[in-house]
Amino acid sequence: MGEILLDVKDLKTRFRSRGSLLHAVNGVSFHVNRGETLGVVGESGCGKSVTMLSLLQLLPPAAQVDSGMALFQGLDLLKMNFGQIQKVRGAKIGLIFQDPMTSFNPVLTIGDQVGEALIYTLHGH
Ligand SMILES: Nc1ncnc2c1ncn2[C@@H]1O[C@H](COP(=O)(O)OP(=O)(O)OP(=O)(O)O)[C@@H](O)[C@H]1O
Ligand SMILES: [Mg+2]
Structure with a gap:
């Protein structure tokens, strides 16, 4: 068991569209250990991209994280203010x-x- 770098628990992200709610990510949990490579595989539209965009607070305005946590180096990515998450983006967590x-x-x-x-x-x- 290696050191846990990223610990995501029960992440829920939804979109508002024309009065209705779309649950794009509905209770996703995973963790990544130091030195480990984790691949996420699933059918188109199952929520892979929205999961990763949620972690770096890069969701479009119609979307919002409903609940869950994403601990990275002891801090919750989902609760970071703009200055904090901006220091993580690209420097500590890169996104292609x-x-x-x-x-x-x-x-x-x-x-x-x-x-x-x-x-x-x-x-x-
Ligand atoms: N801007 C948006 N507005 C409304 N719904 C969206 C938006 N972006 C994504 N969704 C919805 O969120 C869900 C998850 O989409 P997501 O892009 O995360 O899928 P994906 O697993 O990355 O698919 P792919 O393999 O095609 O990249 C889908 O049902 C999609 O329709
Ligand atoms: Mg995608």
Whole structure:
């Protein structure tokens, strides 16, 4: 048994749409030990992406975490304020977004992402 790095318990995330509620993630629990690789497999729409977006507080406005906890280094990711979760994103927990070649990265500003190509073109590096 290794040291537990990430401990997710009973995560529930739902979407509000036209007055009704969609339970996209309904009581998911898992943990990841140091040095361990965990693969999550399931049919399309079963909630894999929404689970991971919940952990990094990157859900779209229509979604909200209802309950559960996600302990990472002793702190609950789901309860972190903006400054705290921002320090985790990319630095401690990286996320490769689905279909990354055709999407903007929601963690960076549009200015940075659009500007990057111009800067590299103008400066040649
Ligand atoms: N922006 C959204 N608005 C409303 N419902 C959504 C939204 N994003 C996801 N959902 C719903 O949440 C559920 C889980 O979707 P999710 O994207 O997590 O599936 P997934 O397991 O990642 O599927 P895939 O294998 O296709 O990537 C689905 O029923 C989906 O319809
Ligand atoms: Mg997905």
